Amino acid sequence: MKELVPTDVLIPLLIIVPISLTTFFILKLILKDSKKAALIVSIGLVVFFTYGHFYNILKGFTILDEVIGRHRYLIIPFILGIIIPTYFIIKSKIDFQNITKIVNGISIVLVIMVFVNITTFGITEIESYSTIHYESTNDPMELQNIYNTPDVYYIILDEYGGPESMKYLNYDNSQFYEFLKEKKFIIPEKSISNYPISDFSIASSLNMEYWNDLSDSVGKNSKSYLPVREMLYNNPVMKNFKSLEYDIVIVESSLIPTENFVLVDDIICHNEKMDLKLLDTVTRASMIGYFVERYDEQKKRDKVNCAFSEIKTIGNDKDKPIFAFIHIFLPHPPFIFGPNGETVIPGNPISSEIWDEKIAYIDQLKFANKEITKVIEKILDKNEKSIIILQGDHGSGFDIDWENPDESMMLQRLSILNAYYAPEISENQFYENITPVNSFRIIFNEYFNGSYKILEDRNYWNTGDAPWDFHDVTEIIGKK
Numbered sequence: 057m058k059e060l061v062p063t064d065v066l067i068p069l070l071i072i073v074p075i076s077l078t079t080f081f082i083l084k085l086i087l088k089d090s091k092k093a094a095l096i097v098s099i100g101l102v103v104f105f106t107y108g109h110f111y112n113i114l115k116g117f118t119i120l121d122e123v124i125g126r127h128r129y130l131i132i133p134f135i136l137g138i139i140i141p142t143y144f145i146i147k148s149k150i151d152f153q154n155i156t157k158i159v160n161g162i163s164i165v166l167v168i169m170v171f172v173n174i175t176t177f178g179i180t181e182i183e184s185y186s187t188i189h190y191e192s193t194n195d196p197m198e199l200q201n202i203y204n205t206p207d208v209y210y211i212i213l214d215e216y217g218g219p220e221s222m223k224y225l226n227y228d229n230s231q232f233y234e235f236l237k238e239k240k241f242i243i244p245e246k247s248i249s250n251y252p253i254s255d256f257s258i259a260s261s262l263n264m265e266y267w268n269d270l271s272d273s274v275g276k277n278s279k280s281y282l283p284v285r286e287m288l289y290n291n292p293v294m295k296n297f298k299s300l301e302y303d304i305v306i307v308e309s310s311l312i313p314t315e316n317f318v319l320v321d322d323i324i325c326h327n328e329k330m331d332l333k334l335l336d337t338v339t340r341a342s343m344i345g346y347f348v349e350r351y352d353e354q355k356k357r358d359k360v361n362c363a364f365s366e367i368k369t370i371g372n373d374k375d376k377p378i379f380a381f382i383h384i385f386l387p388h389p390p391f392i393f394g395p396n397g398e399t400v401i402p403g404n405p406i407s408s409e410i411w412d413e414k415i416a417y418i419d420q421l422k423f424a425n426k427e428i429t430k431v432i433e434k435i436l437d438k439n440e441k442s443i444i445i446l447q448g449d450h451g452s453g454f455d456i457d458w459e460n461p462d463e464s465m466m467l468q469r470l471s472i473l474n475a476y477y478a479p480e481i482s483e484n485q486f487y488e489n490i491t492p493v494n495s496f497r498i499i500f501n502e503y504f505n506g507s508y509k510i511l512e513d514r515n516y517w518n519t520g521d522a523p524w525d526f527h528d529v530t531e532i533i534g535k536k
Contacts, residue, residue, distance in 0.1 A: 108341030199504040205377035215388035217451030220471030247474030261492040262291035297379035309383040325362035368434040391416035448472035
């Protein structure tokens with residue numbers, strides 16, 4: 057509910073309800089008994105849509121060294137859970153009148169509960185959100201091109217951790233950093249994200265500011281992501297580049313619906329199909345969840361591969377300079393790539409004898425390194441005057457107690473890759489503890505004659521359950 061609006065329930069309902077009614081009427085014609093038909097459909101729906109929740113609880117569960125928490129084993133009792141009651145109902149001579157009344161009563165209560173939850177959330181969140189009139193503190197300023205309008209690439213590798221994250225994972229990432237240094241990237245030594253959640257981190261970078269003031273407007277108890285999404289879609293970084301007569305190019309992301317960006321000129325790797333996020337979530341929790349997951353994983357692979365391929369040629373057909381916003385869902389889970397781009401099905405190890413998510417994360421990080429290396433070489437071969445900002449939005453998230461994180465957990469999550477290729481900017485401008493909120497302030501000041509104030513670099517902790525309740529942890533993690 058915190059990511060969708062209430063009307064998003066309509067598409068799943070328009071698919072599930074007709075299928076259920078059609079099945080009911082077919083069974084009614086066959087059995088000549090509406091009560092039996094209704095009970096069979098009801099049992100089928102309950103078993104079909106609860107399977108995924110049990111699977112998530114039992115996934116990986118082991119007995120005598122045999123992993124029984126797998127689809128191939130768990131699906132059997134659920135299939136029997138439909139077949140056996142159906143057989144009993146068909147063969148039974150019982151009058152199901154009273155049972156039907158009880159089931160109807162339970163169904164009505166459940167529907168009312170869901171409706172009340174959605175309505176309550178809508179009233180407290182959506183209406184509150186619609187009354188927010190938040191204006192960026194970044195007043196529009198007259199910018200001008202000083203260095204012959206370089207192309208600008210803002211590349212975010214999702215969940216790409218920095219040195220502190222790599223320490224936790226016991227992985228030496230120095231070879232990739234050496235490549236960046238050879239290409240004359242400036243790499244601040246102590247880069248920490250401003251926020252541990254993607255939406256807030258990315259939106260903060262593109263708005264060049266913190267969310268404390270907006271938090272006061274939304275309310276610390278709010279669970280909605282919609283206000284920060286709105287600020288992301290209307291961000292001043294893109295407005296500034298548009299005012300400088302840049303074309304805005306966005307590479308389709310698995311996180312953010314790119315068509316909602318206000319100023320976008322081109323969307324790369326865009327899927328024209330309707331975004332059915334809620335339907336996808338519902339079907340993932342069903343008995344066909346395995347097939348939905350495999351299909352969704354392949355879509356993600358295709359999107360990532362498309363992004364790495366298309367970035368290299370962005371802007372080739374344009375007369376204008378470009379600002380390219382590129383968010384790539386790596387090394388963020390699901391872990392679907394091996395270190396060389398091999399297809400991986402989560403749960404099936406490729407670099408070890410047993411499935412280990414930390415090793416799977418490192419495999420995807422290795423793949424991301426290889427591909428982004430090719431991208432950077434291609435961009436610089438095309439135009440070595442380009443600007444490239446390469447960042448993680450946050451670090452890895454293994455074994456984190458989100459409600460009570462200690463210093464090491466915060467560092468693992470907030471430590472990020474942060475590298476700048478900006479030939480006209482001296483190295484000391486990107487100081488060792490710079491945070492992403494100041495990245496574009498420096499770019500606009502140094503390249504486009506801007507006068508943005510460099511903000512104090514602060515780091516905040518928030519959680520998915522309380523996204524607007526920010527806790528300043530700058531002093532805690534600043535000890536390192």
